[in-house]
Amino acid sequence: QQQVKQSPQSLIVQKGGISIINCAYENTAFDYFPWYQQFPGKGPALLIAIRPDVSEKKEGRFTISFNKSAKQFSLHIMDSQPGDSATYFCAASITGTYKYIFGTGTRLKVLA
């Protein structure tokens, strides 16, 4: 029940296309859902995060869509660029516990 399932494992997108990464969870107590971006040789960095009181959050080309009833959330990268090529991790936590449960990651490659 503590797992966060992430798909796909890898994704190849043409420059200018839309990249979509999906995550699903079971524990309904989770109330904070961040996405992290990791470049090779670097630590993960927070990209965008959402709470269940909204169904969508947009920051620039990055959008999180959240479906509370389905217990699913997804990251959409619009107008994908080669510089977006990285590994993306979703995560879930319960406010106050400060313990993240991470998905297994999606390796995104954007072709020039």
Next chain:
Amino acid sequence: GAGVSQSPSNKVTEKGKDVELRCDPISGHTALYWYRQSLGQGLEFLIYFQGNSAPDKSGLPSDRFSAERTGGSVSTLTIQRTQQEDSAVYLCASSPPNQETQYFGPGTRLLVL
């Protein structure tokens, strides 16, 4: 300002040896986390420190793993009698008071031969 720093950046050791990995969190951050990232896997929670409270050690995989945080700042993760399956990237993160965002360091890549 300075981010989370970790040392060494790479460590190669022989099976059975002990290793110490160091983490310097961002100044003023009260929470500190250790994670393990194996090849092709997600981030596995190891241990969490918050201020002067007792650490949450629930993620440590065996009693060969231990961690301490001195003076509420620097933390050391120690792996005793290393095994080949301990080979991974060990990531440290810190958070400011009352905030959930975790700021990660670049990690220590450990290879056990």
